[in-house]
Amino acid sequence: MRYTKKDWLLAGLTGLSLAVILLLLAVLLGQIVWHGAPVISAEFLTEKPGPDMISGGIWPAIYGTVLMTLLMTLAGVPVGIATAIFLNEYASPRSRLAKLVRIAVNNLAGVPSIVFGLFGLGFFIIFVGGSMDALLYDDSAPVWGKPSILWASLTLAVLTLPVVIVTTEEALRTVPSDIRDASLALGATRFQTVYKIVLPNAKGGILTGVILAVSRGAGEVAPIIFCGAANFLPYLPTDLRDMFMHLGYHVYALATQSPNVDAARPTLFGTVLVLLMLTFSLNLLAVIIRSRSRAALRP
Amino acid sequence: MIAVLALTAIAAIALIFIFIAREAVPMFWELEFTEEVNLRDLFFAKEWKGYDEPVFVWQPVGEPAKFNVVPLFVGSLKVTLLAMLMSVPLGIGCAMFVALYAPRAVREIVKPAIELLAGIPSVVLGFFALMVLASWAQATFGFHFRLNAVVAAIGLALTIVPVIFTIAEDAIQSVPQTLTEAALALGARKYQVALRVVLPAALPGIAAGVVLGFGRAIGETMIVLMASGNAAIVELFDFTTSVRTVTATIAAELGEVAQGDPHWRVLFLLGVMLFAVTFVLNIVGDLAIQRLQKKLTAS
Numbered sequence: 001m002r003y004t005k006k007d008w009l010l011a012g013l014t015g016l017s018l019a020v021i022l023l024l025l026a027v028l029l030g031q032i033v034w035h036g037a038p039v040i041s042a043e044f045l046t047e048k049p050g051p052d053m054i055s056g057g058i059w060p061a062i063y064g065t066v067l068m069t070l071l072m073t074l075a076g077v078p079v080g081i082a083t084a085i086f087l088n089e090y091a092s093p094r095s096r097l098a099k100l101v102r103i104a105v106n107n108l109a110g111v112p113s114i115v116f117g118l119f120g121l122g123f124f125i126i127f128v129g130g131s132m133d134a135l136l137y138d139d140s141a142p143v144w145g146k147p148s149i150l151w152a153s154l155t156l157a158v159l160t161l162p163v164v165i166v167t168t169e170e171a172l173r174t175v176p177s178d179i180r181d182a183s184l185a186l187g188a189t190r191f192q193t194v195y196k197i198v199l200p201n202a203k204g205g206i207l208t209g210v211i212l213a214v215s216r217g218a219g220e221v222a223p224i225i226f227c228g229a230a231n232f233l234p235y236l237p238t239d240l241r242d243m244f245m246h247l248g249y250h251v252y253a254l255a256t257q258s259p260n261v262d263a264a265r266p267t268l269f270g271t272v273l274v275l276l277m278l279t280f281s282l283n284l285l286a287v288i289i290r291s292r293s294r295a296a297l298r299p
Numbered sequence: 300m301i302a303v304l305a306l307t308a309i310a311a312i313a314l315i316f317i318f319i320a321r322e323a324v325p326m327f328w329e330l331e332f333t334e335e336v337n338l339r340d341l342f343f344a345k346e347w348k349g350y351d352e353p354v355f356v357w358q359p360v361g362e363p364a365k366f367n368v369v370p371l372f373v374g375s376l377k378v379t380l381l382a383m384l385m386s387v388p389l390g391i392g393c394a395m396f397v398a399l400y401a402p403r404a405v406r407e408i409v410k411p412a413i414e415l416l417a418g419i420p421s422v423v424l425g426f427f428a429l430m431v432l433a434s435w436a437q438a439t440f441g442f443h444f445r446l447n448a449v450v451a452a453i454g455l456a457l458t459i460v461p462v463i464f465t466i467a468e469d470a471i472q473s474v475p476q477t478l479t480e481a482a483l484a485l486g487a488r489k490y491q492v493a494l495r496v497v498l499p500a501a502l503p504g505i506a507a508g509v510v511l512g513f514g515r516a517i518g519e520t521m522i523v524l525m526a527s528g529n530a531a532i533v534e535l536f537d538f539t540t541s542v543r544t545v546t547a548t549i550a551a552e553l554g555e556v557a558q559g560d561p562h563w564r565v566l567f568l569l570g571v572m573l574f575a576v577t578f579v580l581n582i583v584g585d586l587a588i589q590r591l592q593k594k595l596t597a598s
Contacts, residue, residue: 003489004490006488007489010493011396015400017388021413021460022409024457025457031427031431083305090301097302100309101305103585104311107581108308108312111578112520112573112574114520114570115573122321123315123318126322127321212418219423221520225553226553248420252422252521252524268430283415
């Protein structure tokens with residue numbers, strides 16, 4: 001079809017907006033890689049930070065981020081997958097409960113991350129932790145009722161819950177209903193059908209969703225500011241009740257509270273690059289699994 | 300069993316609200332609060348000692364402490380609206396270009412690129428705005444303050460564009476082919492089809508994207524905390540001054556307040572208000588998406 005001048009104008013304007021976004025993305029990634037890459041060395045990745053937080057490495061922050069992410073996954077993902085199975089396999093589409101759960105999931109996805117931080121503080125630390133202290137110990141220094149890697153991980157587990165649910169449900173929906181019906185017609189129970197037929201077929205999609213959710217949780221900082229992230233901690237957390245260093249929180253603290261930001265610049269760029277590599281490698285893994293599972297679904 | 304697990308999402312929403320409100324509501328009867336703070340002063344202007352007219356002030360460490368939430372909400376709205384002014388045209392432009400004009404090869408690159416942008420942790424975008432954009436913007440536009448509403452808004456726009464893009468692109472793609480073909484057959488130009496047929500048909504979906512993007516922007520914490528300068532100034536129309544938002548205030552101040560202090564209660568009240576605002580925005584956005592789906596499946 002022949003394009004008129006106005007067609008070119010519209011295509012040009014919309015194309016320009018795309019170019020602006022891609023340019024910003026390129027500058028962002030370029031700057032971080034350009035300034036960050038020279039900083040990264042074996043020492044930077046494996047050593048503890050010096051007392052000024054600028055010299056030395058960021059190993060405790062890497063360790064803390066990975067440990068927190070693992071705990072968060074263990075706590076949140078099973079619940080998320082179970083919810084999605086309930087919504088897609090058990091509940092009838094018109095059931096009031098299913099509708100209510102869907103509304104809750106959608107709203108949970110939109111709750112600001114800082115509000116999750118207040119929730120973690122008000123619920124996990126003050127209410128749950130405080131009650132545990134009151135029950136288990138006489139009046140002394142708080143044992144559970146204080147910020148720790150456990151409470152931070154649980155808070156983030158709630159934050160990532162809607163992402164897990166929505167993506168798992170999408171994966172379950174791609175499983176054709178014929179094979180469900182075939183399984184049920186052969187006399188399999190609902191549980192057997194889900195466990196032996198639906199889940200194996202949706203495995204790739206579910207895994208993709210879980211990884212995307214985990215990657216989102218790994219980079220969140222606002223919820224953990226009051227729930228367990230530490231400014232400077234030269235040792236590694238060994239107990240659920242320990243506080244921990246986090247790559248994202250380290251970037252925030254160093255960039256805004258350091259007395260000498262210019263001296264901190266290289267360390268900052270290096271830390272940001274490590275954080276980005278962590279989240280991007282998770283995203284990349286998700287993309288690879290997704291394309292593989294799509295290829296496997298094709299006849 | 301599985302239905303019980305599915306209730307977690309509903310329970311989470313309820314618990315978030317209850318346990319944030321639980322830390323805020325004692326302000327209505329607690330002597331420690333009512334003796335120090337007048338509830339009216341939280342929302343209305345007052346002529347404090349040393350001022351010659353009624354003013355809205357947030358000055359929690361002043362003597363007496365002044366907790367007026369108006370400057371914070373004005374700050375949040377200012378940054379959010381500015382970010383929307385940038386990201387709505389950019390997001391819709393990108394979506395139109397990808398859905399209507401882009402050759403397949405471009406589309407295959409753009410979609411993962413935008414997903415990549417969506418996967419960048421907000422602390423990294425805040426860092427980018429603080430370290431790179433702020434200096435560039437000051438050199439280019441000659442801002443008096445290095446950190447200001449414009450810089451924070453650019454950073455925010457980077458998080459909202461993927462939200463608007465994804466939903467708008469979905470909406471545009473889901474406009475039935477028959478509509479565009481009919482218009483083309485009647486002799487309409489491609490740009491006329493785009494602007495007068497496709498865009499109006501996809502409008503509810505695009506509107507939903509804008510509403511959800513707005514909710515995301517007003518709740519975003521790390522970017523505004525790092526790049527907005529954080530001075531609580533009620534200057535409605537000057538976008539080059541530094542601003543302090545609701546989210547940044549909670550994040551920056553809660554760590555330094557004793558539990559149960561009046562300041563602590565007001566910060567949780569801010570959390571409740573933020574939760575309420577995003578809750579309403581999410582419901583509105585979801586309704587718009589549902590209406591679009593109904594409309595398109597009916598036609």
